[in-house]
Amino acid sequence: MxxxxxxxxxxxxxxxxxxxxxxxxxxxxxxxxxxxxxxxxxxxxxxxxxxxxxxxxxxxxxxxxxxxxxxxxxxxxxxxxxxxxxxxxxxxxxxxxxxxxxxxxxxxxxxxxxxxxxxxxxxxxxxxxxxxxxxxxxxxxxxxxxxxxxxxxVPEINVFETSSEIEEKIEQWLDVNNTDGHLRILSNPLDVKDLLKLVDHNNKKNVLKYLASEHLFKPFSADIDEIKDGIQVNVKEIVKWLIKEKILEISKKFHxxxxxxxxxxxxxxxxxxxxxxxxxxxxxxxxxxxxxxxxxxxxxxxxxxxxxxPSPMHLLIAKIRHHMDEIGLEQANLITQNKLAQAGWLYSLLLNSKNNELEHDKAIDIHWEQLGRASKTDLREFSKKLCCSLNITANPEEICKRFFQISKQDGFQALSNLNAFSCTIPPTSSHLTTGTILKLNDSSLWLCLSPACDLVPGQRANAWRERIGTDYTVIKAVKLKPANIKEANISSNTNEYLFVKHDDGIVQAYYIALANSNPIWDVFYADNSGRLDENYQVKLTCIRKDDNPSVKVLLTAKNYDAEVIAELRYEYALNFLQKLGNNQMRIGLGYTNQMFGVEQSIKSKP
Structure with missing residues (x-):
């Protein structure tokens, strides 16, 4: 290299x-x-x-x-x-x-x-x-x-909306004062490229600064000033109105x-x-x-x-696509030549996949891993060349700014997105599994932490048949508590947090328990053996107190509509499964930490 x-x-x-x-x-x-x-x-x-x-x-x-x-x-x-x-x-x-x-x-x-x-x-x-x-x-x-x-x-024009009163003022003034069409900003057509650059989201801080030397409306500043002096309104409102009008002029050309x-x-x-x-x-x-x-x-x-x-990640992904095309046949031959392993794989798949769709995922993952490992050496060299070409001793912040237009002030947002990408993936499973993140219709979030083998539809049906029938799968889940995103990013290596990127693009952090606190866990009964519909939704039932105040507090079954919003990657799911297991296996000992207040003096010492 x-x-x-x-x-x-x-x-x-x-x-x-x-x-x-x-x-x-x-x-x-x-x-x-x-x-x-x-x-x-x-x-x-x-x-x-x-x-x-x-x-x-x-x-x-x-x-x-x-x-x-x-x-x-x-x-x-x-x-x-x-x-x-x-x-x-x-x-x-x-x-x-x-x-x-x-x-x-x-x-x-x-x-x-x-x-x-x-x-x-x-x-x-x-x-x-x-x-x-x-x-x-x-x-x-x-x-x-x-x-x-x-x-x-068509570019978004809502951000350039002005009040109907101001629009009426501008239009009435123009009807009287621009009969000869001398205002060039209204009569001169603008190039679509210039207009798109003006309203680009990266230019939102400067879009109304019409006196700036690079602004599209700078050559027409005298026209804008004339309108401003004529109707006596904030010049920014006039600029917004002009931008909206210019977009509407060419709106029918956008397809x-x-x-x-x-x-x-x-x-x-x-x-x-x-x-x-x-x-x-x-x-x-x-x-x-x-x-x-x-x-x-x-x-x-x-x-x-x-x-x-293009960004380095764009190049790396393009390289991966090409490399898989190059080595795919060779690796496929190596895999198929191992006939004993192939026979074992096929037998297991045919035997178990009817009742467990994860068998298909397992088969794909094994083959995909072999392809990935075969590619790793060459792709590692390409990654090294990427770093070398960008001068690895240069300021990483400047390099990131070059490709993604972000700087130090965007650091926490970038970190949040990276952590969310690292620990969660979009839902792909056909049924509930370890690490499934559920949003109930009361807006609460729950993390499914039953072992994956117990969640396979039909897997433990016989064990529960006499009590709940065969239509439900029993799951154990812990409630996710929202965390301060900055604190979570700083303490992410404590393995106490998980990060979820929601549909609105916002990343939020959650935990199940911190320090000496205990997780809030519950048992849910998932309808249709925990299978998810095409929208990754499932119906859950759990035991709750009856809120009717006229009688003694009783327990009742409550139904929830739940939607899978994400899944934890496997190793992250195991981390939280282990934490819940450790909490539930803790042993209480008979030590005492209080006597006559003497412990206070010990606590107060520096």
Whole structure:
């Protein structure tokens, strides 16, 4: 490993090296089927020499220089207009080179290309896409804008709402004082990219500071001041009204469902680099030139990915995906060659899985672990290279700020999210198990701490049949008590706390007992043998006092609707199971710690 490795090289290793197949989609390029038809029928081909030469260079780059499989698709057959239809060869292409105008060079309609991009965005296979185009009227910026409109939802305007009284004042004043349309801020169209940057959540502190040199409204500050002087209201209210109006002007052009949290984009006219990136697709728009495809396409793609500056974890996950593809067959062969182990696995699975769905999880986990262990050495080296490229001696805070725009003031929030990620996972089990976190319909949280083997549906049915029948599973659970999140983070290594990230994105800490206190535990009876429905919900019954004050306090059965909000990872569940076991096995001894108050003087000594 070299100390001078560049982060750019690792981006290339994670995103470019895995490329195996390329799909070129352009109605001006011949497909293999078209060429065969021309040869068979003796027809004269109608493709321009310039387009044929460009395609030939692309194919040569793919075959000879990069050793990629390449196919050409004219965008006509099979039909892409079908709802949610993506041809399989397109769905699994690592790199797509897409012409924007698939209805002829003279057409200005890019709807078919945008449809392909939207369908790829719904694809589970990550695609790199180069929109290779002559542009709209020779300008690729318009193409970029149209694609951005296709992916983005209308920006949130509620934060820019003003009172109806102020809106009425502004509109009445404009009706009288802007009849000649001299206020340029109202008549000049704004570029969608500039407007999206203005309302981006990372810019919320500066969005109303219209006098700042970089503000979108700075060139129109005189117009804003004129409106302010005319109606005598807070200038911030005027700026909010203007932003809302500008969003509404172009709102009908937005057709997507992404926001600034799920989509990253960049347009750098100085470096001639642009991209739109979601979790499923990376798109860059490149103008068709007469340069070498290596310069025009390959190197430009790398430069654009470098501009994206994906986080180290993004690179590591991409590397893991690729590495599993590389070693998967080899490891599968090693596993299947051990026929005795395979026979034991299959026999156990067939024998036990009917009554215990966890047997499937066990089988998957064993095989997945072997794949993971086989990958660990190579992935460890890649992780080392990541740290080396970021200069491991540099300030980690600055590096985190570079990738995630967080700083020291966000430290506790980042720590809370890390701890929640470490100890809890989203629910996946089909029934209650050790470490299941339940939210009852009285808003209380309970942690299931019965041993997992006792929670398998039907496992202990005979033991309880005479008392409660066979429809219920008995579980022991402890009540989770909320903790101060900062104190919990600081004391997290005491193993007393667990962290849960709720649906609203907030992480909260909980404990079952601290210091000399005892946990609050209870016995619940889970309906349907503890099986969870498709929404991870289950009905619970427990014994509670009868709240009717007119009679002697009696015990009664109370029913609860419970929802699984998370599960503890296995080792964390065992930690709390052990704590509960130790508490319930404690032995009381006959020592005395009080006599005539003499103990007070001992306690008071420093």
């Amino acid at each position: 070299t100390a001078s490795i560049a982060y750019k090289d690792l981006i290339e290793e994670a995103f470019i090296e895995p490329i195996r197949s390329v799909m070129v989609i352009d109605d001006e390029y011949p497909t293999l089927t078209n060429l065969i038809s021309i040869l068979q029928n003796g027809k004269s081909q109608s493709y321009s020499p310039a387009n044929l030469e460009r395609l030939q260079k692309i194919i040569e780059m793919c075959h000879q220089e990069k050793e990629w499989v390449v196919d050409v698709f004219d965008g006509k057959n099979p039909h892409l207009e079908a709802v949610n239809h993506i041809p399989e060869r397109l769905r699994h292409s690592d790199l797509v080179i897409l012409d924007y105008h698939l209805d002829g060079d003279k057409s200005q309609d890019g709807s078919k290309a945008r449809s392909i991009l939207k369908k790829l965005d719904n694809n589970k296979h990550f695609n790199l896409v180069i929109v290779h185009t002559n542009g709209l009227d020779g300008d690729i910026q318009n193409v970029f804008n149209e694609i951005l409109y296709e992916f983005m939802a 997507g469902n992404h926001n600034c949290m799920t989509l990253k984009w960049e347009w750098d006219s100085k470096e001639n680099i642009n991209y739109i990136c979601t979790g499923s697709v990376f798109i860059t728009v490149i103008k068709k030139e007469d340069h070498s495809p290596v310069e025009e396409i390959y190197k430009k793609l790398i430069d654009t990915l470098v501009k994206l500056d």
